[in-house]
Amino acid sequence: MTATTTAAARTLDGDARLPGAWPLGLHRGALEIRQFFRQRDQVVFTFAFPVVFLFLFASIFHDDVEGSGVTASQLYVPAMMASGIMSTSFQSLGISIAVERDEKVLRRLRGTPMPPAAYFLGKIWLVLFTGILETAILLAVGTTFYDVSLPSDAGRWLDFAWIFVLGLTGCALLGIAISSVPKSARSASSVVVLPFLVLQFISGVYISVDTIPGWMLDIGALFPLKWLCQGLRGVFLPDSAKALEQAGDWEFGRIALVLAAWCVGGLVLCLLTFRWKSRRDG
Template structure:
């Protein structure tokens, strides 16, 4: 009787349909968030780094931008929101997936019935949670310490939404693609972080474009971070902040076009370069 019951149970389990990819991805996302927030060191560094930079730069470079009524601290707040969103996708995924590849997590998951897409859905959910929390924290600091005014128009929040979603999605895809560059998990932090730090300095996060040479501006204009920051400045600095842009306009149509292009380009890079196995696995 026991063997018969066991056989019936196994047959019933085999006949049971697999959960959908979305459901598995949501479950994976919940697991990714649990694992992330259990790593206290990673949580503290991830959220404290942009906060420390904002407080430091906001304290050192005080005063207003000439003729705009916008303080330097408010300018940094908008820029660091862009950098925080980019870092949540590109840096966190680039380093994290490289670690998953080396410790065998990717290899084990590839051998399970779980659809591979569910793994990436889980990673994107984790990125969205980190990016949203980081944005809320930076906005709170900007509002309470630096008198940043939150937009009152619904259109501004619509702009924030599409800049955020295009930016974080493109950054996540680029992070997935970049995870294949490091030769090992130990080198991942250096390989991923160094270009990202350089990109922040040339993309208007810390240094206004009016103070940079044209050749650096041209290089920064190729990459998405410059346009993400420009989009966020349009939301939080308003019409007065447009005077600080090179063209005296936020060029939101161009922001949308370039971020969408990087989203598509990031997907192509993922499909062509991503590896489930480490270099040592052949």
Template sequence: MTTTTTARAARDAVKAATPLPGAWRVGLSRGGLEIKQFFRDRTQVAFTLAFPVVFLILLSSIFGEEIEEANISVAQLFVPSMMGSGLLASSFQSLGTSIAHERENRSLRRLRGTPMPPAAYFLGKVWLVLLTGVVETALLLVVGVVGYGLEIPTDPVRLFHLLWIMLLGMSAGALLGVAISSVPRTGAGASAVVILPFTILQFVSGVYIPISSLPDWMIQVGSLFPLKWMCQGLRGVFLPDAAKVLEPAGDWEFGRVVLVLAAWCVGGLLLCLTTFRWKSRTDG
């Protein structure tokens, strides 16, 4: 009896002395789980990845003319804009709705009661956002290059612009998605709270309509939000400099793009810290 008690005490001592894995390591494992769950839902995968491609093909078929002053086709103009929209959809829209559902079914509450560091949960979401964003961008690039003659830039400066626009844009979208997930009272209401405003934002940001065709007041409204600047920056990466004439300011304004996206990252972080809840309102 004494031997058994001693052995049990020794095992407990070893467990107590063994440190728990850190947030980064747990976040990687959590990210793998998030990715597996995402790809198991074929409907969600098809909607998330195919939706921008389908809309690109439809819009390019409707607006098929050439823009002579910019030396590009309307289809080429739409490709970068759809990239920006897809990146924000895979971060802001996806997290805003999925976290709201996880809060309602009490998955968040159960996770909060485990030894998992809270940061690991958000790191897992970040890995999912990064993967879906990169895959979606790659699909749109393939369609743009093969179907519409878009040229992939080889200039290191433009490639650097592409990298920071994607990272800042997805970071801002993810932080805002986490923040807005606390707004709907139920998971069912998340779609209306998140998707409807995002759809309106796509129109006023020049995603579905060339921004040069929008009225001034609509451009000013779109300029308050990150999507317009993401699309403008991506157009600067993939389109020739002659296409600058289609922008409201007649320039790509990369400096302003980085400032606006960085400001939304800071604002989104502050909103997350002040509004995020692990429990739904009905749980008290």
């Protein structure tokens, strides 16, 4: 990585001037994506996990949901899309950055002339690429097997765009922040996966929101996953399904405010907690 960064820093006239963070971030993003796809087991697990769970839950619970005009299978499609977005951002970054810190990759990168912003831009490109691919796969499965209809008007697609961008950004920043919690690479998976698993149960991913106790929904409402699920249901399900929501409405305005707040709050957490060295290195 150091050799690649040094090579990228050379200009055509031979000067050792370092390019800006943006072109280096693009270069690192391409490198991150290539490295990701070289790990075939990780690729298969990342993209297959939510699809397999969608098939399982949609096969077990597939009856019509009373008073909603949709089936339980259709409810799971946007929920699993939201879970997939958080998986490729929060879970992926939380674990991978913790491992890179423990293996002193971050420390070596910090010792190069590369701007720190380029490292994070590279991660953002990776998360954006995998998030779009994961969402496309789940949407293809939902429309093919579970009669989920694509939006017919531009307004709903616009809603989908900002929900996706804000949700992915907030979850990615939260993943970067939580990467500082594990003390070692060995504990990274446990530290990151446990809160993500709990959030999936109390945010309407595995269990319909109309059957979750109110106090659990109130806790889930403090985090972005619940609003990401609700927003995607509002995009891909008919308005009759509003009856299942806690407030009886999609609440797009509140979704925008909460996800935007998590983008700002996640950035603040990253600035306050991120470390280039592990705790053992001081």
